[in-house]
Amino acid sequence: MTSATKVNPDLSDERKKVEFDVEEFTNWYYKGAENVAEKRFLENFFLSDPELEDKVPTSYLSHKEKYENAVRKAVLVVNKIKELQADGRGGVDIYMALLGGTLGTAIFREANPITVHFVMFLPAIMNHGTSDQQAEWISRAWNCNIIGTYAQTELGHGTYIRGLETTATYDPKSKEFILNSPNLTSYKWWPGGLGHTTNYAIVIAQLHSLGKCHGIQPFIVQLRDEETHMPLKGIKIGEIGNKVGMNTVNNGFLAFDNVRIPLKNMLMKNAKVLEDGQFIKPKSSVLTYGTMMFVRVVILKDMASYLSKAVTIALRYSMVRRQSPIEPNKPEPKIIEHVTQQYKIFPAIAKVIVFKITAEFLWDMYNQVTHDLDKGDLERLPELHAISCCLKAVCTNEAAQAVEICRLSTGGHGYLNSAGFQDIYGMVTAAQTYEGENTVMFLQTARYLIKCWEKAMNGEKLTPTVSYLENFIKGRNSRQSFQNSPSGILKAFQLAAAKKIAESNKHLEERKKYLSPEEATNQTGLELINASELHCQAFLLQATIEVLEDSTKQTSLQLRSVLKDLLELYSVDLALRYTGSLLEFANMTSSDIEFLQRSLEALLKKLRYNILGIVDGFDHPDQILGSVLGTYDGNVYENLINAAMKSPLNQEDVNKSFHLYLKPFMKSNL
Numbered sequence: 001m002t003s004a005t006k007v008n009p010d011l012s013d014e015r016k017k018v019e020f021d022v023e024e025f026t027n028w029y030y031k032g033a034e035n036v037a038e039k040r041f042l043e044n045f046f047l048s049d050p051e052l053e054d055k056v057p058t059s060y061l062s063h064k065e066k067y068e069n070a071v072r073k074a075v076l077v078v079n080k081i082k083e084l085q086a087d088g089r090g091g092v093d094i095y096m097a098l099l100g101g102t103l104g105t106a107i108f109r110e111a112n113p114i115t116v117h118f119v120m121f122l123p124a125i126m127n128h129g130t131s132d133q134q135a136e137w138i139s140r141a142w143n144c145n146i147i148g149t150y151a152q153t154e155l156g157h158g159t160y161i162r163g164l165e166t167t168a169t170y171d172p173k174s175k176e177f178i179l180n181s182p183n184l185t186s187y188k189w190w191p192g193g194l195g196h197t198t199n200y201a202i203v204i205a206q207l208h209s210l211g212k213c214h215g216i217q218p219f220i221v222q223l224r225d226e227e228t229h230m231p232l233k234g235i236k237i238g239e240i241g242n243k244v245g246m247n248t249v250n251n252g253f254l255a256f257d258n259v260r261i262p263l264k265n266m267l268m269k270n271a272k273v274l275e276d277g278q279f280i281k282p283k284s285s286v287l288t289y290g291t292m293m294f295v296r297v298v299i300l301k302d303m304a305s306y307l308s309k310a311v312t313i314a315l316r317y318s319m320v321r322r323q324s325p326i327e328p329n330k331p332e333p334k335i336i337e338h339v340t341q342q343y344k345i346f347p348a349i350a351k352v353i354v355f356k357i358t359a360e361f362l363w364d365m366y367n368q369v370t371h372d373l374d375k376g377d378l379e380r381l382p383e384l385h386a387i388s389c390c391l392k393a394v395c396t397n398e399a400a401q402a403v404e405i406c407r408l409s410t411g412g413h414g415y416l417n418s419a420g421f422q423d424i425y426g427m428v429t430a431a432q433t434y435e436g437e438n439t440v441m442f443l444q445t446a447r448y449l450i451k452c453w454e455k456a457m458n459g460e461k462l463t464p465t466v467s468y469l470e471n472f473i474k475g476r477n478s479r480q481s482f483q484n485s486p487s488g489i490l491k492a493f494q495l496a497a498a499k500k501i502a503e504s505n506k507h508l509e510e511r512k513k514y515l516s517p518e519e520a521t522n523q524t525g526l527e528l529i530n531a532s533e534l535h536c537q538a539f540l541l542q543a544t545i546e547v548l549e550d551s552t553k554q555t556s557l558q559l560r561s562v563l564k565d566l567l568e569l570y571s572v573d574l575a576l577r578y579t580g581s582l583l584e585f586a587n588m589t590s591s592d593i594e595f596l597q598r599s600l601e602a603l604l605k606k607l608r609y610n611i612l613g614i615v616d617g618f619d620h621p622d623q624i625l626g627s628v629l630g631t632y633d634g635n636v637y638e639n640l641i642n643a644a645m646k647s648p649l650n651q652e653d654v655n656k657s658f659h660l661y662l663k664p665f666m667k668s669n670l
């Protein structure tokens with residue numbers, strides 16, 4: 001972690017003031033010293049390989065060069081992983097570290113074209129394939145003998161997947177499916193790696209058999225020749241072009257013209273087609289959506305990881321940058337002394353911890369529910385779907401906002417590519433859309449909440465994430481007063497969520513008197529989203545309070561106290577951001593707001609000298625941060641000029657455009 005160069009004295013002074021053991025925090029954050037050792041071993045193993053280092057910053061490469069460089073590195077990384085596995089070191093965890101964790105995003109600044117292979121193609125075969133199908137495909141895919149993608153979204157439909165138009169029509173004579181793209185809007189559009197990387201895909205298509213449509217099902221389809229990589233007959237394929245970010249991912253388009261695949265290529269763990277064309281329904285039609293749920297769960301971990309990079313950059317920079325005297329005739333302070341600057345960064349640091357804790361909580365829940373599913377028990381599936389949808393929406397929205405605020409907190413320099421924010425922002429903002437557009441995700445959660453509300457009103461028992469509704473209904477006349485503590489704020493959010501759900505339901509029912517249920521839902525959309533968001537914020541806070549309480553029992557008093565301050569900062573900031581709802585629904589008064597405001601200011605002050613220990617404790621090596629503003633040594637001005645010198649334009653004193661255009665132009669004006 002420590003840099004060989006001399007550390008900027010402003011930053012080393014700050015480090016001396018941290019009151020807790022940073023290594024203790026790192027071990028707590030990564031859940032044990034062994035995990036930290038493994039993380040550092042992996043970082044060193046990959047980042048010390050000169051082949052993985054970019055000689056020219058990737059932002060200066062052309063679109064094509066970026067892609068080719070990303071493919072080169074992807075192959076190198078997977079080969080290195082195989083080397084590690086041959087040495088007896090884990091499997092899945094290594095992939096997680098490389099594809100979702102910060103290490104992966106350091107090696108592939110704009111993500112890589114085989115992520116979807118590991119994150120969706122393989123999980124789709126595992127989730128939807130029979131044991132025979134898994135035996136046929138998994139090891140080839142795991143070894144990367146074939147590389148696949150997940151081709152669901154089409155030009156015409158991404159959200160409403162029941163409206164997908166690609167068809168897979170079963171022909172009982174040849175025992176094959178015939179795939180077709182009947183029109184332009186049915187072209188697959190967006191799948192990661194599809195353009196020029198993958199040779200297989202899980203294709204989601206409308207299944208037709210014996211003259212009937214049986215809805216969307218997953219099929220495994222070969223797209224390109226395994227030797228020549230040429231597209232197979234009947235397959236039209238290409239890349240969709242340059243994007244806001246994620247430009248190395250090679251997102252593609254795909255169309256089918258009478259492409260035949262064998263019967264065994266429909267993934268049949270859930271629904272089945274028999275040889276004679278008979279369709280056997282799955283236990284539940286939503287089981288087809290399982291892969292999306294998996295990725296939504298994983299996205300949460302990703303958000304904590306991206307945000308932890310952004311806050312590290314912003315905070316370290318704020319501790320070496322000096323600007324604008326606060327008192328006249330006094331020296332210019334570090335910009336972190338401006339309280340407004342603290343407010344830009346400290347709550348975002350608290351969010352990293354909240355998102356990480358909740359992501360782990362959700363991951364455990366996902367594993368439990370999928371274990372139950374394997375035994376045929378679908379009971380907790382709707383609850384997992386509901387909570388993963390709203391968490392995906394809240395955490396990606398908040399991460400995108402916080403990353404942008406971190407960029408703004410570094411002023412003009414933050415606008416440079418070398419500051420490192422652009423890649424992070426490109427990744428977090430993409431996650432607001434992919435794997436379910438966020439508004440749509442909120443509405444999915446709201447649908448569940450309304451059902452739970454009805455159940456609770458009928459006296460039925462609710463699942464853990466919504467059980468607060470039962471308490472509310474039982475004690476609905478009690479008016480608990482607002483309390484300024486994490487648990488008090490949690491109660492206020494639960495009360496506000498419960499009342500907002502009740503109110504949305506009331507308006508929904510009123511509208512149903514003269515509108516169809518669907519149109520009534522549409523008309524109530526704004527309130528439903530609001531209810532969903534309040535529910536989600538309550539869940540994030542609840543999970544964090546519970547986990548922190550438990551996991552800090554063994555830590556030093558100093559660390560426990562800083563984590564407690566961060567939790568308080570998170571909850572006070574949350575309450576202040578939602579005063580509208582809390583005033584309306586949770587008995588908050590204007591004096592509570594005044595008190596919260598004072599608490600917020602006091603917490604910023606309290607955390608001022610410990611907060612650097614937290615971002616240092618995230619333990620991101622400089623290569624992972626990839627930022628001239630966030631290096632451990634704080635030598636930002638040297639870094640800025642060194643990075644500027646890498647610009648291709650700075651490799652010569654006079655550019656040819658001077659002779660070609662400027663000189664004739666300037667002379668002609670004489």
Ligand SMILES: CCCCCCCCCCCCCCCCCC(=O)SCCNC(=O)CCNC(=O)[C@H](O)C(C)(C)COP(=O)(O)OP(=O)(O)OC[C@H]1O[C@@H](n2cnc3c(N)ncnc32)[C@H](O)[C@@H]1OP(=O)(O)O
Nearest residue numbers: 095096099100118159160161286289293298385434435436
């Ligand atoms: C191993 C290595 C790991 C490495 C890790 C590395 C990590 C890196 C991660 C980052 C990289 C990510 C790259 C990924 C790139 C993005 C890929 C995509 O976007 S791909 C494309 C992603 N595309 C999208 O995400 C599309 C978004 N759209 C959709 O998901 C659906 O169309 C819909 C849900 C909006 C509606 O569907 P519709 O059928 O019209 O449904 P209705 O509304 O009518 O509700 C009917 C019932 O179904 C229920 N239910 C629904 N879903 C689920 C579920 N999942 N489950 C359970 N239940 C579900 C619902 O609750 C309701 O129940 P009930 O009330 O009746 O009881």
Ligand SMILES: Cc1cc2nc3c(=O)[nH]c(=O)nc-3n(C[C@H](O)[C@H](O)[C@H](O)COP(=O)(O)OP(=O)(O)OC[C@H]3O[C@@H](n4cnc5c(N)ncnc54)[C@H](O)[C@@H]3O)c2cc1C
Nearest residue numbers: 150151152153157158159190191192430434435436437439
């Ligand atoms: C970087 C990136 C990578 C991707 N990778 C893949 C991939 O690997 N495989 C794949 O199959 N797909 C992929 N996608 C596609 C992605 O999953 C879809 O873009 C996403 O699901 C949103 O669908 P859409 O584009 O059709 O948006 P739309 O649904 O058209 O959304 C447009 C607007 O309409 C609103 N809207 C739509 N429906 C409703 C509703 N019911 N209620 C209220 N508002 C609504 C939305 O809120 C939004 O504001 C990727 C997308 C991106 C950006």
